[in-house]
Amino acid sequence: MRPLIAIDWGTSSLRGARLGTTGQVLESREFSRGILTVPPGQFEAVFHEHFGDWMQEEGALCLISGMAGSRQGWQEAPYCPCPAGFAELGQHLLWLQAERIALVPGLSCMGQDALNTPDVMRGEEVQIFGALQLAERDSATLVLPGTHSKWVQVHRGRVTHFQTFMTGEVYALLSQHSILGKTLDLNGVFDEAAFVQGVDQSQTAGSVLNKLFAVRTLGLFVRMSETALPSYLSGLLIGEELRTQTVNANSAPVILIGSNALTQRYTLALQHLGIACQSRGAEATWAGLFALASAC
Amino acid sequence: MRPLIAIDWGTSSLRGARLGTTGQVLESREFSRGILTVPPGQFEAVFHEHFGDWMQEEGALCLISGMAGSRQGWQEAPYCPCPAGFAELGQHLLWLQAERIALVPGLSCMGQDALNTPDVMRGEEVQIFGALQLAERDSATLVLPGTHSKWVQVHRGRVTHFQTFMTGEVYALLSQHSILGKTLDLNGVFDEAAFVQGVDQSQTAGSVLNKLFAVRTLGLFVRMSETALPSYLSGLLIGEELRTQTVNANSAPVILIGSNALTQRYTLALQHLGIACQSRGAEATWAGLFALASAC
Numbered sequence: 001m002r003p004l005i006a007i008d009w010g011t012s013s014l015r016g017a018r019l020g021t022t023g024q025v026l027e028s029r030e031f032s033r034g035i036l037t038v039p040p041g042q043f044e045a046v047f048h049e050h051f052g053d054w055m056q057e058e059g060a061l062c063l064i065s066g067m068a069g070s071r072q073g074w075q076e077a078p079y080c081p082c083p084a085g086f087a088e089l090g091q092h093l094l095w096l097q098a099e100r101i102a103l104v105p106g107l108s109c110m111g112q113d114a115l116n117t118p119d120v121m122r123g124e125e126v127q128i129f130g131a132l133q134l135a136e137r138d139s140a141t142l143v144l145p146g147t148h149s150k151w152v153q154v155h156r157g158r159v160t161h162f163q164t165f166m167t168g169e170v171y172a173l174l175s176q177h178s179i180l181g182k183t184l185d186l187n188g189v190f191d192e193a194a195f196v197q198g199v200d201q202s203q204t205a206g207s208v209l210n211k212l213f214a215v216r217t218l219g220l221f222v223r224m225s226e227t228a229l230p231s232y233l234s235g236l237l238i239g240e241e242l243r244t245q246t247v248n249a250n251s252a253p254v255i256l257i258g259s260n261a262l263t264q265r266y267t268l269a270l271q272h273l274g275i276a277c278q279s280r281g282a283e284a285t286w287a288g289l290f291a292l293a294s295a296c
Numbered sequence: 297m298r299p300l301i302a303i304d305w306g307t308s309s310l311r312g313a314r315l316g317t318t319g320q321v322l323e324s325r326e327f328s329r330g331i332l333t334v335p336p337g338q339f340e341a342v343f344h345e346h347f348g349d350w351m352q353e354e355g356a357l358c359l360i361s362g363m364a365g366s367r368q369g370w371q372e373a374p375y376c377p378c379p380a381g382f383a384e385l386g387q388h389l390l391w392l393q394a395e396r397i398a399l400v401p402g403l404s405c406m407g408q409d410a411l412n413t414p415d416v417m418r419g420e421e422v423q424i425f426g427a428l429q430l431a432e433r434d435s436a437t438l439v440l441p442g443t444h445s446k447w448v449q450v451h452r453g454r455v456t457h458f459q460t461f462m463t464g465e466v467y468a469l470l471s472q473h474s475i476l477g478k479t480l481d482l483n484g485v486f487d488e489a490a491f492v493q494g495v496d497q498s499q500t501a502g503s504v505l506n507k508l509f510a511v512r513t514l515g516l517f518v519r520m521s522e523t524a525l526p527s528y529l530s531g532l533l534i535g536e537e538l539r540t541q542t543v544n545a546n547s548a549p550v551i552l553i554g555s556n557a558l559t560q561r562y563t564l565a566l567q568h569l570g571i572a573c574q575s576r577g578a579e580a581t582w583a584g585l586f587a588l589a590s591a592c
Binding site for chain 2: 111113114115117118119120148163164165166167169170173174177178179197200201204205206207208209210212213214217218220221223237240241243244
């Protein structure tokens, strides 16, 4: 096994880890140099500026996942179509320097609907395979909460289908830029009871476009405190995301991958709806890139 | 019948009409002086600046509907609880000058859900009663599309229940401030085919939080033109609003009240789903205030 430099280069941040021969993290770095901050043509320079010293190690291999492989990134690594597992990802690596530096492609899948609506991910595929390695499973439903939350089906080591939900972005828009922002106070702490009330409300008949307006009227009529309303809104939206999922209480636990703050909310909502789950954090990325490097 | 000065004073505009003894519009005016532009304590001055000449007419009565009666307006006219008809509205008028100038209260209703979620309207109640007068009906389902779209049930002349949908505001936020804005071009003309595809997609299983993401991927994969995507997004959201309504093809026509641009889209969506409808415009406001003046 060659020394691995694992890089996760996303929209807003650049993270890297130097891994040992068994995948252990020897050293890690994080920079506010997401791809949006890098001018076209400057990716190689920025990479070497931050990780050039690591690359001097004899035989070092570097795998880069995330938006660095998008059209707006270092170079476009075309999406690898689902179903896809390690083998397909490995075959679709885009080598920037032969045998030295490669971009990991994202995944695409086509919907079953009338428009065969495509869906895409970039960076999450590595976290998915890493989390499965850590959990020692080869089939699972995985959830990656965030700005664009992903629900992923993996069967026998291959991603068979996934769906993106705009939950995080809609929450940010509504709480900061809509009329709802006028009655809610984002400076409060997380209110578990209000969150669960939102989850319950999301499971009732009717449309979320209507339920959202309650965030205003519950404030106007002083039925809920201004500091509890953001948690209620969060519960409504995460609950709406969960409402259409077919996971049931008899399935193996859902694997959540994300920050503590988000996985705690999803855990609360899933458990409230009777769905078992377990969480993984950033370590999934390094585990995924290590497993990919081992396979290629 | 006394001469009536009918005023619709909303968040972003101030409109007024001088009506004849049969309700005909003798003269109308519109100003960009919504309540958000008026400093506290200045409402009376702004009113007289724009309509003082009309008020000099012998015996003139002025009724003002809309957000001027809200907490941020001229004075707060407390919501009139549903069920409510003309009689209730008339009893709850807030007289600013005895027998001369009154604010029309908005309506409130309490949901049947676990939280008894309140809902509210201000200004629409006058349009509703006006449209019913014009249609010579005393029971109907009415829809008032807009930033906050209202679905209203009227039975024997009284509003029994209504629901607000944040459709228009969510459309504006997503098309202007979300990642979807990067792939869509708002300068195109309305694309009827794309709109109807959005309406169809909204009726399928799944969550709108997922369906929305298609606006990005259909653009990324060049499945739909950038100028058609706003119409598709509009169809998805209006369709989501309609999805949970219980109106069926055997009901009397739904009455739509709003601008031409919006009522045309709702007509298209409703007819596509087999629901008959008829439209009313701004004349509903004047008809409603005239009917209210006649009754009080």
